[in-house]
Amino acid sequence: MKKNRPEIPRKAIYRLSIYLRCLQRLKGNALRTVSSEALARAAGVKPTQLRKDLAYFGQFGTRGLGYDVEQLSRLITDLLGTNSLQPVLLVGAGNLGRALLAYRGFEPEGFEITAVFDADARQLKNISGRPALPMGRLADYVREHGVRMAILAVPAAAAQEVANSLTAAGVTGLLNFAPVVLEVPDDVTVNNVNLAIELENLSYFIQQ
Amino acid sequence: MKKNRPEIPRKAIYRLSIYLRCLQRLKGNALRTVSSEALARAAGVKPTQLRKDLAYFGQFGTRGLGYDVEQLSRLITDLLGTNSLQPVLLVGAGNLGRALLAYRGFEPEGFEITAVFDADARQLKNISGRPALPMGRLADYVREHGVRMAILAVPAAAAQEVANSLTAAGVTGLLNFAPVVLEVPDDVTVNNVNLAIELENLSYFIQQ
Structure with missing residues (x-):
């Protein structure tokens, strides 16, 4: 598996954890989509940083619509390997x-x-x-x-x-x-x- | 005071804390001097790293004799500002x-x-x-x-x-x-x- 993964900076993985917590709060508030600007603001990073971090793992979000909160949460959870105890x-x-x-x-x-x-x-x-x-x-x-x-x-x-x-x-x-x-x-x-x-x-x- | 201090990488300050703990163990073992090689090994860093980290703060140690354990401990404690509670x-x-x-x-x-x-x-x-x-x-x-x-x-x-x-x-x-x-x-x-x-x-x- 190692070979298929791009070399991701350790700090980007830490930020995934922060994004996940922001998404969980949004889910708690029954929000279904979020713009990269709003998610970046909630996480305390620049929107370009957020987009760059997520781009390591593929293309997410729809231009003009933003990210699907549920889908992005699940994806980050899968990446972090925390989908099971x-x-x-x-x-x-x-x-x-x-x-x-x-x-x-x-x-x-x-x-x-x-x-x-x-x-x-x-x-x-x-x-x-x-x-x-x-x-x-x-x-x-x-x-x-x-x-x-x-x-x-x-x-x-x-x-x-x-x-x-x-x-x-x-x-x-x-x-x-x-x-x-x-x-x-x-x-x-x-x-x-x-x-x-x-x-x-x-x-x-x-x-x- | 800020202006007189060189720009020290955050990681170097973390390593000072590690060096201090190694020095404290040496003191506990009644050692009075330590070579940069031995102190570096105890701290898990390369001797060049140790010397570079300490060089931010001046010249320490005597060629051939190494560092005075007590003196270097006191100096790091002063730098970290932990000489008083x-x-x-x-x-x-x-x-x-x-x-x-x-x-x-x-x-x-x-x-x-x-x-x-x-x-x-x-x-x-x-x-x-x-x-x-x-x-x-x-x-x-x-x-x-x-x-x-x-x-x-x-x-x-x-x-x-x-x-x-x-x-x-x-x-x-x-x-x-x-x-x-x-x-x-x-x-x-x-x-x-x-x-x-x-x-x-x-x-x-x-x-x-």
């Missing part, structure tokens, strides 16, 4: 891992944390509602359940080793909260989120 | 806002959520340990306490209005969790974090 593992049941479990804001978006792993058995004790397993079970679980995505909420010193286990078992998408740059095979995608680092980065800019 | 407001006490409050992982890094705001008084009820205030008090609070940074954990539909209030009151750094592109004045920096969108983005790439 995707299982995601959580590795690390410390403060951050627990906060992510409590959040649950992933679920309406098509992702479900199906199991939690931690090297420390004590961290696993009061997790309810889904399997809480020791690290030794990780590789088997990934293989048995065909899991492709995992969230890493482990300390920096453990992150690379956990990433190695996950990718060796077949995980190809990592959402990494540890403040390290992970080395992964070429077919694996890592998205990094570090909340303290985001604040530090802001802190630099507000001094200017 | 910085107050941060949290706007939005829903699921995500509560998860962020429970996390507390910002605090060792020099940030403290000093007050929580929400438009819905019911959301403010069981927040303990810090002021939980209605939105009407936001502007006064920002001005009285000289707050410069805020975390937005509000629904997409409310985010722009909240950003307007915050920036009008003097906040210049926003960590935005709402899935919208915020319009802000030129002197305001917005860093966007959207966990569902990060997963969606991974979901796109794991299909390839």
Whole structure:
């Protein structure tokens, strides 16, 4: 499949997610079509940017009529692969891992944390509602359940080793909260989120 | 101050945060100096990248001896402005806002959520340990306490209005969790974090 896809900038994929949320709001307001100008405005981008982003995936919209809200939503959902609920593992049941479990804001978006792993058995004790397993079970679980995505909420010193286990078992998408740059095979995608680092980065800019 | 600073790429500032964490681990291991090769390896970047990033801020390290761990840590901390505890407001006490409050992982890094705001008084009820205030008090609070940074954990539909209030009151750094592109004045920096969108983005790439 890789070869048939054009090389799309990572930022364009992020914008698809933004467009999808705007379309969902329009659907909620019972709108059936939207002009590229109106959709671009709702998403906070220029209309040329919107048209360019969508053009990576083909021709959409009808001149003078705009986009069909339902159709474009479905198309973006298909592109993002979120048309069915995707299982995601959580590795690390410390403060951050627990906060992510409590959040649950992933679920309406098509992702479900199906199991939690931690090297420390004590961290696993009061997790309810889904399997809480020791690290030794990780590789088997990934293989048995065909899991492709995992969230890493482990300390920096453990992150690379956990990433190695996950990718060796077949995980190809990592959402990494540890403040390290992970080395992964070429077919694996890592998205990094570090909340303290985001604040530090802001802190630099507000001094200017 | 702005004029005296070179134009530093945003990514270089992110890497400073990574270098700082590596230096802190070295300090924890009682290391006093580190070569650029070893520090680069710990941070997962090339030594040329590390040297280029640091060169934006002057000349560091001694040929053959490497960097003084303590000195370089202090310098980066000064650059990032995290040498003293910085107050941060949290706007939005829903699921995500509560998860962020429970996390507390910002605090060792020099940030403290000093007050929580929400438009819905019911959301403010069981927040303990810090002021939980209605939105009407936001502007006064920002001005009285000289707050410069805020975390937005509000629904997409409310985010722009909240950003307007915050920036009008003097906040210049926003960590935005709402899935919208915020319009802000030129002197305001917005860093966007959207966990569902990060997963969606991974979901796109794991299909390839």
